[in-house]
Amino acid sequence: MxxxxxxxxxxxxxxxxxxxxxxxxxxxxxxxxxxxxxxxxxxxxxxxxxxxxxxxxxxxxxxxxxxxxxxxxxxxxxxxVYLDRLAPDWPRRLTDRSVPLRTRILAFYTEYSTLIFQHEWMRIFMFSGLAGAELNRRYLRHLADVILRPLLAEIAAEARGDAAPAMEDLWNLHGGIVYIGIRQHIYRMPCPADPAEAITRAVDRFLLAFGIDTEA
Structure with a gap:
């Protein structure tokens, strides 16, 4: 039907x-x-x-x-599956400049990955994408508006010199982190025993590329 x-x-x-x-x-x-x-x-x-x-x-x-x-x-x-798992306080926490930028980003991706690195989230996301459903596009637009664009502004505010990131750079970081869950639940491939360590390395590489301190 x-x-x-x-x-x-x-x-x-x-x-x-x-x-x-x-x-x-x-x-x-x-x-x-x-x-x-x-x-x-x-x-x-x-x-x-x-x-x-x-x-x-x-x-x-x-x-x-x-x-x-x-x-x-x-x-x-x-x-x-999607909207109810986005904590309403994440936009405020990501833009709270009383907290170091690296700490804010790591806190977000640690919590976010815990919520989406799950069998049902990953498989419905992939199935709906393959079926051409609007669910994925709506979710990604919402994620960009509520999370990624505010975060991009925070990163740009701390970037040094002319190395300001573009939205595509941030999508690349985000996609790389999500791919950890895809490997586990879609491809059934070996994944990091502790995703937090892989996330930390990815975030640090990203911040260093734009001259942002990763020691905080």
Missing amino acids: KSGERAESAGDGRPSASARRRLPAEERRRQIVDGAVAFFAEVGIEGNTRDLARRLGITQPLLFNYFATKDDLVEAVYEA
């Missing part, structure tokens, strides 16, 4: 015991979203809602009581 699909009938067989058990609406909605996250991480964003409902032990019509279309469900997955 494709994006925008709706349940056409209740002819999915008898509801399972879990479907018959009444749950508070918000709890049921969270159950469906959590199940959809795991489901799409396994089969891709193009997985159909009939199979998802079967896996959750509910009827497809019940699923569509909470999400009118598959697009609505995918949007809830996007919020749960």
Whole structure:
């Protein structure tokens, strides 16, 4: 069943015991979203809602009581996997000049990598990209606006001489760090035992390239 699909009938067989058990609406909605996250991480964003409902032990019509279309469900997955993992205080902390720049960057990437170096985040991100879904583009635009552009201004303020970084430079740093998680969850390749050490080396190389002190 494709994006925008709706349940056409209740002819999915008898509801399972879990479907018959009444749950508070918000709890049921969270159950469906959590199940959809795991489901799409396994089969891709193009997985159909009939199979998802079967896996959750509910009827497809019940699923569509909470999400009118598959697009609505995918949007809830996007919020749960991507937006809800961006801490609201990161922009403030990244621009707090009472803290050394290197300390701010390392704190952000240490926390951020912990949140995204996870099976579901990585696989949904890759699946949605391969499917041409808008999720990735929206997320990357949001990340650029909320995190990377403010951070770029902080780096430029401390860069020495004419070596001011461009946004592409910062994307290269960011992409290199994210690639640690891709190696682990997508390619199943050996990864650093301690990602924090690899992140620290990458950040220090980046800052040194623009004449920024890495001793703080």
